[in-house]
Amino acid sequence: MTRIAVVGGGRIGEALIAGLRESGTEPSDIVVVEAVQARADELAKKYNVLATGLDIGCEGADVIVVAVKPQDVPAVVDRIGDAISDSVHESIVVSLAAGVPTQVLENKLSAGSPVLRVMPNTAMLVGHGVSAVCKGRYARDEHLEQVVTIMESVGLVVVVSEAQMDAVTAISGSGPAYFFLLAEAMIDAGVERGLPRDVAVKLATGTALGAGAMLTGGGEGPAELRYNVSSPGGTTAAAIRTLEASGLRAAVADAVEAAASRSRSLAQAATSDDDDDENG
Numbered sequence: 466m467t468r469i470a471v472v473g474g475g476r477i478g479e480a481l482i483a484g485l486r487e488s489g490t491e492p493s494d495i496v497v498v499e500a501v502q503a504r505a506d507e508l509a510k511k512y513n514v515l516a517t518g519l520d521i522g523c524e525g526a527d528v529i530v531v532a533v534k535p536q537d538v539p540a541v542v543d544r545i546g547d548a549i550s551d552s553v554h555e556s557i558v559v560s561l562a563a564g565v566p567t568q569v570l571e572n573k574l575s576a577g578s579p580v581l582r583v584m585p586n587t588a589m590l591v592g593h594g595v596s597a598v599c600k601g602r603y604a605r606d607e608h609l610e611q612v613v614t615i616m617e618s619v620g621l622v623v624v625v626s627e628a629q630m631d632a633v634t635a636i637s638g639s640g641p642a643y644f645f646l647l648a649e650a651m652i653d654a655g656v657e658r659g660l661p662r663d664v665a666v667k668l669a670t671g672t673a674l675g676a677g678a679m680l681t682g683g684g685e686g687p688a689e690l691r692y693n694v695s696s697p698g699g700t701t702a703a704a705i706r707t708l709e710a711s712g713l714r715a716a717v718a719d720a721v722e723a724a725a726s727r728s729r730s731l732a733q734a735a736t737s738d739d740d741d742d743e744n745g
């Protein structure tokens with residue numbers, strides 16, 4: 466059994482714990498380290514897992530998942546490094562943080578420590594997460610396999626290079642929010658057309674579920690599926706023309722560039738913190 470310590474029990478830490486529990490991971494194989502005591506207690510109760518301090522949480526952990534804000538990663542990994550430096554047990558350190566390069570973590574740990582990055586998304590909560598995994602400098606293939614296996618228990622996994630992580634973050638890390646915004650807009654538009662809100666919610670969310678299943682069904686691609694909805698001279702063609710004229714594609718491209726750019730700047734923030742530590 467792989468013992469997993471999740472450091473940071475916020476939104477993504479909880480999504481991981483929930484997905485792991487749902488997929489059958491034993492509660493005794495999960496430990497959560499969360500700075501806010503009330504939140505730690507909440508997670509411990511909800512998922513029947515141990516909530517503890519960082520030293521005890523890291524002790525004997527096979528995989529230590531860092532799920533704190535990017536800006537907090539250097540300080541937290543510093544403490545993890547202290548906690549595991551004397552251990553004979555090898556721990557893999559996995560960062561979920563947007564932007565932060567593996568090198569920042571490696572610099573805080575004993576020489577040669579295996580570090581990987583994973584960019585997951587909140588759909589882990591329902592077993593349909595999408596995660597991209599990349600190895601740091603000292604991680605070997607068996608470390609990669611171990612992390613891929615964990616993330617596969619909560620959804621789909623792709624292996625990428627670290628250079629691709631900003632783009633991944635902008636597509637699948639932040640991506641659920643883009644679909645949620647579209648769903649909100651559809652619901653509000655339905656209400657504007659006179660539908661009761663609960664009916665509009667059912668229509669929009671059920672349509673999202675069906676469209677998602679068709680998109681991931683392994684059959685036709687998105688353009689082909691869209692053509693099949695668009696009857697000649699019909700309603701869909703009229704709607705799509707309006708969406709295109711409103712600049713939907715350009716808006717999506719700009720949004721993805723904004724997210725990737727923000728990811729790059731989070732890297733700079735974490736790297737400068739790292740430099741400060743090393744210089745001072």
Ligand SMILES: NC(=O)C1=CN([C@@H]2O[C@H](COP(=O)(O)OP(=O)(O)OC[C@H]3O[C@@H](n4cnc5c(N)ncnc54)[C@H](O)[C@@H]3O)[C@@H](O)[C@H]2O)C=CC1
Nearest residue numbers: 473474475476477498499500532533534535561562563585
């Ligand atoms: N929310 C999302 O959809 C995704 C988030 N991420 C990454 O996951 C990380 C966390 O994001 P969220 O969960 O959204 O943030 P969040 O703010 O909800 O959670 C962070 C948690 O870490 C805790 N924390 C802070 N310092 C700590 C410490 N020293 N020891 C233990 N716990 C500590 C905080 O109390 C908080 O509960 C970020 O780096 C983000 O880039 C990655 C993919 C998706």
Ligand SMILES: O=C(O)[C@@H]1CCC=N1
Nearest residue numbers: 562563634638639640
């Ligand atoms: O918004 C964020 O910064 C995090 C990373 C990807 C999704 N949520």
